[in-house]
Amino acid sequence: MKTHRNTKARFVFLLPAAVWVLTFTIFPLVYSLYLSVHxxxxxxxxxxxxxxxxxxxxxxxxxxxxxxxxxxKINREKISTWTNIGFTNFKRLAEDPQVHSAIKVTSIFVLVAVPSQLVLGILLALLFNQRLWARSFLRAVMLLPIFATPLAVGYLFFTIFYEEGGPLGFLGVPFLSHPDWALFSVILVDIWQWTPFCFLVFLAALQGIPNELMEAAKMESKSKWGLFANIIFPMLTPTIVIVLLLRLAEAIKLFDIPFALTGGGPGVATQSMSFLAFRTGLRYFDLGYASAMSYCLLIIVMIIVTLFFRKLRQSYA
Amino acid sequence: MVGAFWYGDIVPNGYAFPIDDFMTTGEYPQWSYDSMPQSLKTLHTWEGVGYGVLNDGDGQVLYYRRDALANPEWRADFKKEYGYSMPVPPKTWQQMLDISNYFNGKNWDSNDPDPDSGTVLHLKVGEQGHYHFQSLSASFAITPGPELDQHHNVYWFDPTNMKPLINSPGHVAALEFLQELHKTGPSAQVGWSLGEAWDYFLRGKSVFVFSWGDVGSLCQDTSRSKIQGVCASSILPSSDTYYDHKDKKFVKTTNPVKVGNTTGGSWHGVISNYSANPEATYSLLSLMAIKPASIWLAQNGWTGVDPGFTYQFLEPQGEAGLGEYLDAGWSEADVKDYLKAYYETFFADTFLPYLRIPGSFEYWDILDKNLSATMSGEISPKQALDNTAKTWEQITDRLGRDQQLGYYQSAIGYK
Amino acid sequence: MAEVKLRGVKKSFDEVEVIHGVDLEIKDQEFVVFVGPSGCGKSTLLRMIAGLEDITAGEIYIGDTYVNDLHPADRGAAMVFQSYALYPHMSVRENIGFGLKLNKVPKAEIQRKVDEAAKILKIEELLDRRPAQLSGGQRQRVAIGRTIVREPSVFLFDEPLSNLDAALRVQMRMELEKLHANLNTTMIYVTHDQVEAMTMADRIFILNDGYVEQVGTPLELYRRPANIFVAGFIGSPKMNFLSVKVLEINGQQITLQLPGEDQMQLHRENINFRVGDILTLGIRPEHFELEQSKECFLSATVDMIERLGNETYIYANDASDNLLTVVGDGELDVSSKEKIKIHFTTDHCHLFGRDDQSIQ
Known part of the structure; x- marks a missing residue:
């Protein structure tokens, strides 16, 4: 009898979460799949x-x-016709040069930005893990980019990269007007914004390595690289995998920085998959195709995440 | 507030509320489609029914620096270099390019010690780059003629089968020309939208800009402009060579026809069929459409509302007195040029047809991305326009070729 | 194998000096224990020898080498840490061989040395495990193994047994002694536990507040503590201290007033005090007896009795309400609140002057 009541109570407490997930995750997921084939x-x-x-x-x-x-008085009758078009939208994906370009842009972005953030984050964490002049002040400064809104950051860097009299104008670099540079600029801004996050997590992980462990290693070898490669890096690995995963999932969704900084251009040089899906769905109102794009993106992310979690589980075992 | 290019997406689907009945009741502030040039009136109606309430008139004109082009030293030097007298204003795009080239890189005014540019453009993708191309290419790609038929006075599609004309040799030549013109301005403009480009011209950094009416009124705002009084304007030049779609060849002419345009959105109010109270909505929109409100909106650059209606044009073409503009702080020389330029642009005999079919935005956005890729040097003009044409075909097929053809024909008045 | 010399070694953290000029010499193959309460500087001193702390002033030699500026790995010292500091992501074999691997020792030799060390420490069957799969004692052995294979000239131990339970601690203590006997290498061992110090050390260095209080063999320290600190630190239970007044000085013969009515006489050579001075008398609990057979006695009242089986601890208050500890045999017939007389001989009395130094 008591168990029965407990079950009921559990159900009641779980209900809000279940409703939430059903309404805002499961339903849109199923609906967009339905949309993509109609x-x-x-x-x-x-x-x-x-x-x-x-x-x-x-x-x-x-x-x-x-x-x-x-x-x-206006009497309205809304008539929606849903025509099943099968996998036409997914076939369009395969043939659409804009999609190919967006996948290329997204891939280059992810493959350059994310590793840079990780490497820089680790280097900075190593630096800040030592005694350093004004360490806590510098650390606080280092973390500031995390607190900035990506959209605002985009507009801010639009000013910084302004080629006619902007603060970096003297460099003569076509930050936003040359396709390759524009993508590089987007990557640069993302690195600026997200390296601090990596730095913070790695610093925490480094400080979690017992001091005596490092001292023991120090007494065995004076090779700093040897200690990094054999002690620090292996001990950071679980953290690196987590950070990599978080950054990958986030970076693949790249949208706000090009939206504010380059408008996806010049041409389509910085038009990411999310950006293209956004334009297709909410500018051309081709919702079915946009849903197909989003699904494509979702599948890519899921494959990566699954692979990583498998790897992570292995490294813990 | 809707752009004229939305009509194809909202009217046929039943979202817009027709206003002809309201206009005749006499219960609301009185304005009339007769206050508009035919070119703008078209943009406020769909298949003969009125939907839009007068507000903003969009079209691009050429702005140039009166002082620079009048300077005898520069003029003599220009003649020596190019072998002809600098025409003011330039009649052809080719002359304008020569002048732009001539001034580019020279410090031709005293606003700052740095060299200045020839022409500034707003080319940022997703913004207003493709409008530049539309206005500029019209005189390259339209075959002028007395009537609109399959080959004459058409620009976007072949009105018999919806095959894109956008990659015609005339269009390609225009894009190649735009690239040349781009070289006479700051290279950063590939990433610029309106604000940056206008600001550049207003700061006295370029001889030319061709853009909307905002520039003319912003020139008068001395908090932003260094060029009040020397901000001259004219209808856009025309190309000395146009493409004949019928004979499939370029035609060179010494006296090209002036081509008008209503490039832009001509943003104005349309009442939604979701409106709970269409009468009140119409009443408010009409209040802003009558002369006192409309002329005030046009006189102030920050409003984004541009002139185009009879009560904004000077007598005798319109109803406005010069004094009204002088009282609002305008320079006499500037305002005379400005309103003349717009009058000629909206009342031209040959006209850039407006794309008002379902999916207009998508067609334009595809064009825009390809143009931007060309201007940043990624792909060639021919490739860009071929890509555009190919994607346009896909859009047309997806939306239904017959339906699109029908709307297109009625939008441009093809019979 | 080497001797270790410290000359005027000082250490400051920021403005605070924590080691105030230590001179000491450790002989080759000696087993030396640094002992003292928490914060006395014993670990800091050890870490300075290891090279893990900068030396603010002074010189350190290992063998004949001046090591102040040498990297820890180059000093020929190996260290066992309190937390064992094993690398969690490496197997036991990798842990032990890590230093050799980094120093580019050939693989076969690493294998041989690791096997040898594992044999000495009896951990051969653990070589493929990870540290997380080992017990505390096993981890300790691995940590020692890691130092053995490096064949250091001096072993450093930083409280290595304090994380083990009591029984294991006793066992490891003996094994470390055996290890020292086998390896014949200089060992410096830091602990706060005087039992460890007494049982293992050839010589003990007692540190307090950054000074070396006394150096000597365990029995020297026990028998002749140089001052109240050492006297109180060495020995368990702790030495009893009584305030006594000098009543009379007759040549080298002095009469002292004990708490209450009792008096006693002592013979001392260095009379650096006067009649009327208050001195401190120290007597170890094990030197108190309840049988009426000794020269001197104190009157006291039993407060509490702890019976450990083999012996009995009696806590009793003297006339001045000092709590005295008496260790008697297990069968001792005494009960709480009982008035007793505590007897002792003058041989076992330690007398300390007003400067806390022992009066001989």
């Missing part, structure tokens, strides 16, 4: 009629001549 056309049938104008207490309003005034 062509949706929405039309409205409209008719207008004149109805008497009523005042607050429900009496007809009269005009100057004493005739009842009328107003227009």
């Amino acid at each position: 062509k949706v056309e929405t039309k409205m049938n409209v008719s207008r009629e004149k109805v008497p104008m009523l005042d607050a207490s429900g009496n007809p309003v009269l005009d100057a001549k004493g005739n009842p005034r009328t107003k227009i």
